[in-house]
Amino acid sequence: MARAKTVAIIGAGPVGLAAAAHALEGGLTPIVLEAGPEAAHAVRQWQHVQLFSPWRYNIDTAAARLLAATGWNSPDPEVYPTGRELIEFYLAPLATRSALREFIRTSHRVTAISRVGFDKAKSKGRAGAAFEIRTRNGKGDAALQADAVIDVSGTWFSPNPAGSNGLPALGETEHAGRITYGMPDVLQAQRSRYGGRTVAVLGAGHSAIGTLIDLATLAEDAAGTQAIWLLRSDDPAKAFGGGSADQLAARGELGMAFAALVRSGRIRVETGFHVSRIADDGGQLSIIAVGDRSVSADELIVATGFRPDLSLLSELRLRLDPAIEAPVALAPLIDPNEHSCGTVRPHGARELAQADEPGLYVAGMKSYGRAPTFLMTTGYEQVRSITADIAGDKAAANRVELKLPETGVCTRGGLESIAALSGCCGGPAPSGVDTCCADDAKETTKAKAAGRTGCGCS
Template identity: 80%
Template sequence: MNAKTVAIIGAGPVGLAAAAHVLERGMSPIVLEAGPEAAHAVRQWQHVQLFSPWEYNVDKAAARLLAPTGWNSPDPHAYPTGGELIDRYLTPLATRTPLREAIRTSSRVTAISRAGFDKAKTKGREQAPFEIRYQNGKGPEVLRADAVIDVSGTWFSPNPAGSNGLPAIGERERAGRIAYGMPDVQGTERARYAGKTVAVLGAGHSALGTLIDLVRLAGEVSGTQAIWLLRGTDPAKAFGGGSNDKLAARGELGSTFAALVAAGKIRVETGFGVTHLSDSEGRLRISAGSCCGAQSVVADELIVSTGFRPDLSFLSELRLRLDPAIEAPAALAPLIDPNEHSCGTVRPHGARELAHDEPGFYLAGMKSYGRAPTFLMMTGYEQVRSIVADIAGDKAAAARVELVLPETGVCTRGGVETAGAGCCGGPAKEEPSACCADDETAKKAGRAGCGCS
């Protein structure tokens, strides 16, 4: 068992945590990171303050690995930025512990299969090692492993502006005026956005945070104007649970944003499903409905904060069991599908929900959520703790839940949002098919469920 080699794709927070758990179990991790150094994706949003404090952002196995190095654990109640997460936790973990020997940077995975087996061949498949192909500065390389945990994330696969899931017509041709995710509008990108009219498309935390930063920039540089493009018709849905959110900083983000909207600091365009992008006297015309339709705005820049999607292209020779809509593992998808149930907080889950028809292969971290938006870093830590226990053969530890998640204070039941402490009764504790405590109670009583999923 100790001879097992576990390939981990991605050296972000969850990938490094997975490697720490693999080491602690006496197995050998090999971490393949596409970027030039660990936490490459986090470096793209290092200006952003997390809405979870340090106590939720440090994996326990990683902390145990760091302890002998003289590492000083941060104040558990302080809120780090992405940059502080890198400097005070991820860089020491990647460079001052035995993980430094396991991480291969500038190593982009291009394909994974079973040695000697294509996707259609079954007999003897489980005994064949995984074959991982990746590119580095030396050219193509091949690695074999007994198990694979893909935690490569979704940051570099943002959703496009088009409301139908495709790039809007004209989007690719106008890439120079478009940014994705959450650019540093008050810092490194200040010159790009200061004094400009900037449209932000999206309703998640990235969109809200970017709009708040633009309002602050407007207070410093005249001529800066923020426009919120919202695909839905009810802006209040984006405000979150406020004081009912057990992550205070997350609740405060929604409350701050709601106040700015109420004060008229942000121009709001609702029901805005982007279809076309075109030029307009040296600026960008953003249209909904049709190229020349009645609903359009003109801006200097567009920031698309519509979430992310997983890159599954290098997994085409593996037998995956994915939900066709969310692109998450089939057992996990019902718990996170925003069409059905949106407590924002998903009950802890692990190897059981994340396994596929390819034994020994797991999706974890943000990538495991597919297109769903509610992932928390601490959820990823619980995922990989369970997965590594499963790989090591410790089924009891793999099935055990070792995490209690803070609730958002907002739930969706049958399309109607409710807010309040103990929303949905909290996460389910035992029943794997239950999406929340209320649903679990109902099923134990012989009913179909509580009606929220």
């Protein structure tokens, strides 16, 4: 009887655990290597955050089948979980109570991957050699072998720096003690750090918006709390999202709530702000943009996205897009310079495989490189296709089906959508909008052309 192929899965987050579940169903032997002390270590860093997608988009089908065998009850598919609930009601049971528990190795940080007996330069016979995965745990360095590797280690622990040129701003490292990356828990765990302070938030994505909303909420109880929104774009309205047009209601509601806060003046806005330097200003941070415009704050939260850590793959032959750092076949589908809707054509093993390194796949958030708007359901379909490919079921691997919710933010101009989100019709124009309709009942030519009813901005 042929030996089952062994698949090393780097990361025990939602997509990594899904990969292991699909591997088991496909007759493969998964080895899940998690750097943290528990599965879903990265999710635990943002467990205070509510997801934009309901449970029906966040539970993998193969994982659900494994859980069903344990007597698990699936959450209400239309409810929006927090990261904490995602762990408690799904990821923790999957990792500790299902058949996957025998295949997960926590506190195993992958430091490097190569081929047994082959360095990066050696070609002849390379494809037939097993992968060698080096790990580090509390007992020191170790090595294991696998027939295939799926890197789903994510990007959470590799945030982009504040500098607008992709490099850390001058002085960023020096002042690291007053700079946080990602989406800190400003309302609870880090309330004392941010309450009563002037806090600048750099970024225009969902993490930045959510943090700014939380700071505005904190200001209601902690006098002296002031939020400053620093964004590189000249048009803040791009961050307001799709409102009621967004099929992920929580995401649309976030944009509407944020637009209202901006309109009310509770959040100070600095547009066209390209950070170049960070310095001390009498005990405060002086955040300095190109052209020497500056903002003073007590704290800086950098929410400018993430990038993949490719160091552990440096001894392998990778084909990545030079700009997006995503697999070359996937990059054109997700390039943020071209795509604004957060949707992507269905894709799987064919787009994610590495042609020069058979058996290696980069999946999950890491497969998107520096591109944003990744959804867990995308990752689940990726790894279903990949594990089928590894198992030799090419028909299943190529039969990729992915239906993502509409974001409602596909237009780039968007003045009419800004009006709808901010409630400017009949009221003052928000930042980034020159004029609003004077009458809620007025319907402009532009609104009609966009297929909308009600007020629109001319």
